Amino acid sequence: MTITTINQHKVFGGNLTQCNHQSNTVNCTMRFSVFMPSSASKENPVPVLYWLSGLTCTDENFMQKAGALRVAEQLGIAIVAPDTSPRGTDVPDDSNQAYDFGLGAGFYVNASQAPWQQHYQMYDYIRYELPQLITQHFPVSAQRAISGHSMGGHGALVLALRNRDFYSSVSAFSPICHPVNCPWGEKAFSHYLGDNKDDWQQYDASILISKTGRQLPMLVHQGGGDEFLEQQLQPQALLDAAKRKHYPLEFNMMDGYDHSYYFISSFIEQHLQFHAQHFKR
Amino acid sequence: MTITTINQHKVFGGNLTQCNHQSNTVNCTMRFSVFMPSSASKENPVPVLYWLSGLTCTDENFMQKAGALRVAEQLGIAIVAPDTSPRGTDVPDDSNQAYDFGLGAGFYVNASQAPWQQHYQMYDYIRYELPQLITQHFPVSAQRAISGHSMGGHGALVLALRNRDFYSSVSAFSPICHPVNCPWGEKAFSHYLGDNKDDWQQYDASILISKTGRQLPMLVHQGGGDEFLEQQLQPQALLDAAKRKHYPLEFNMMDGYDHSYYFISSFIEQHLQFHAQHFKR
Numbered sequence: 156m157t158i159t160t161i162n163q164h165k166v167f168g169g170n171l172t173q174c175n176h177q178s179n180t181v182n183c184t185m186r187f188s189v190f191m192p193s194s195a196s197k198e199n200p201v202p203v204l205y206w207l208s209g210l211t212c213t214d215e216n217f218m219q220k221a222g223a224l225r226v227a228e229q230l231g232i233a234i235v236a237p238d239t240s241p242r243g244t245d246v247p248d249d250s251n252q253a254y255d256f257g258l259g260a261g262f263y264v265n266a267s268q269a270p271w272q273q274h275y276q277m278y279d280y281i282r283y284e285l286p287q288l289i290t291q292h293f294p295v296s297a298q299r300a301i302s303g304h305s306m307g308g309h310g311a312l313v314l315a316l317r318n319r320d321f322y323s324s325v326s327a328f329s330p331i332c333h334p335v336n337c338p339w340g341e342k343a344f345s346h347y348l349g350d351n352k353d354d355w356q357q358y359d360a361s362i363l364i365s366k367t368g369r370q371l372p373m374l375v376h377q378g379g380g381d382e383f384l385e386q387q388l389q390p391q392a393l394l395d396a397a398k399r400k401h402y403p404l405e406f407n408m409m410d411g412y413d414h415s416y417y418f419i420s421s422f423i424e425q426h427l428q429f430h431a432q433h434f435k436r
Numbered sequence: 437m438t439i440t441t442i443n444q445h446k447v448f449g450g451n452l453t454q455c456n457h458q459s460n461t462v463n464c465t466m467r468f469s470v471f472m473p474s475s476a477s478k479e480n481p482v483p484v485l486y487w488l489s490g491l492t493c494t495d496e497n498f499m500q501k502a503g504a505l506r507v508a509e510q511l512g513i514a515i516v517a518p519d520t521s522p523r524g525t526d527v528p529d530d531s532n533q534a535y536d537f538g539l540g541a542g543f544y545v546n547a548s549q550a551p552w553q554q555h556y557q558m559y560d561y562i563r564y565e566l567p568q569l570i571t572q573h574f575p576v577s578a579q580r581a582i583s584g585h586s587m588g589g590h591g592a593l594v595l596a597l598r599n600r601d602f603y604s605s606v607s608a609f610s611p612i613c614h615p616v617n618c619p620w621g622e623k624a625f626s627h628y629l630g631d632n633k634d635d636w637q638q639y640d641a642s643i644l645i646s647k648t649g650r651q652l653p654m655l656v657h658q659g660g661g662d663e664f665l666e667q668q669l670q671p672q673a674l675l676d677a678a679k680r681k682h683y684p685l686e687f688n689m690m691d692g693y694d695h696s697y698y699f700i701s702s703f704i705e706q707h708l709q710f711h712a713q714h715f716k717r
Contacts, residue, residue: 164694164696164698164699165659165661165692165693165694165698165699165702166698166699166701166702167701167702168702171698219500219501219697220500220501222503222506222701224698224701225503225701225702378446380446411446412446413445413446415445416500417445417446417447417452417505418445418446418447420447420448420503420505420506421446421447421448421449421506
């Protein structure tokens with residue numbers, strides 16, 4: 156597996172590299188960004204946080220806007236931000252180019268339905284191909300965590316709850332907590348996965364959290380002034396399910412914060428500290 | 437003078453507000469963004485840093501990408517980021533819509549030439565109208581500093597050197613230090629100010645620093661890997677002029693950093709600390 160460097164920036168003493176590669180999983184050229192702290196080397200491989208972005212984002216938004224790189228440099232953590240969907244002229248998109256389905260909206264599932272299934276295999280891309288690629292090309296250790304925002308918060312929770320030993324911890328900002336039961340999720344899942352709602356459950360954090368398994372550490376921040384809170388995000392479903400299962404979810408409702416990167420930037424340091432603490436165990 | 441709030445975000449406990457207003461100076465609707473730390477109130481007016489952005493930017497880039505708001509909240513400093521030019525359908529632009537002249541490229545001068553002079557009065561806008569507007573509508577004290585990047589670094593140095601008692605300190609990232617003698621400056625000044633180069637000198641920091649007056653504290657960071665360093669930015673001209681005048685310029689050449697906001701974010705904390713220190717005197 157080869158990668159091509161598109162560009163590099165020195166930042167906080169570390170290095171941010173934007174790359175692309177030909178993905179066998181999603182069958183197109185995929186772009187991702189990697190921040191490596193200055194302490195990382197072959198002799199000192201560092202733990203890595205995978206960050207999954209929300210609707211309309213690319214690999215760039217988090218690196219530019221979250222203010223995470225200062226803290227990642229201090230803590231000696233690598234950050235990998237993939238794109239949010241396959242891209243390219245032969246990748247099908249929503250027929251109306253809507254923002255909430257198709258390009259920029261892969262929802263971190265493996266599509267089973269035509270014409271989506273040829274490219275929209277984002278679950279397997281994040282779980283298998285991307286970590287293999289990162290391990291091969293960058294000095295990272297076997298310790299890894301996962302986090303994300305909105306659609307990417309959903310993705311992070313789902314990936315972690317289905318792979319509880321692969322990740323040491325998970326966190327999310329404003330995640331779509333119960334996608335089988337909200338407009339964004341229903342639109343995406345009915346197209347990618349078909350009309351049988353039984354097939355949707357493997358991608359719903361509020362359902363997966365009830366499954367038996369290691370209770371990996373989980374931290375969630377949600378803005379109280381988020382315009383998508385009640386209809387799309389539904390954190391209460393996750394909280395209720397966690398309570399029934401006695402799952403120790405650290406949930407923080409933050410008064411007045413909205414759905415933007417200004418919210419993420421305000422609390423990203425806490426999330427990185429949380430993951431660093433669990434890397435050390 | 438009235439302002440209209442376009443939107444607001446809670447961030448780091450403070451508030452970021454994007455506004456517009458009808459400007460009498462540049463004769464169009466102008467947009468700006470203001471961050472107010474949570475400590476600010478009528479009873480506790482706070483000092484304010486004016487930030488001038490570079491070519492192609494609006495009022496948004498710095499607020500989204502610089503990572504400054506965390507530190508501004510901690511230090512209790514307001515930040516005001518204006519747009520980089522007049523805008524609107526009746527504001528003339530470069531005939532080729534080039535990025536380095538016209539819209540997004542006001543260069544912080546008062547144009548004297550047709551058709552630019554009706555709107556391109558950015559020097560007076562930054563120096564007079566904007567501070568009056570901010571003082572009227574936000575709880576800021578009479579203490580103010582100014583900073584900026586690239587074209588905005590040029591603007592900050594020029595504004596400060598011509599108004600040495602109005603600002604308590606000045607700083608810049610990668611400023612255009614000697615615009616009368618570089619391609620960006622020559623293009624902009626010849627259009628905005630005409631062909632008489634004597635009229636250009638009032639907007640050149642390397643010339644203004646030699647004038648008699650208070651030596652207000654000045655901090656500059658420049659990336660050593662900046663693609664525009666030698667042809668456009670020419671920090672050596674500023675350093676030479678400062679040396680001749682025994683002006684105590686704090687200049688930092690940072691190996692490997694480029695012209696991007698990743699560079700700004702890496703050192704913005706030092707700049708805010710620098711201004712805070714001089715607010716206190």
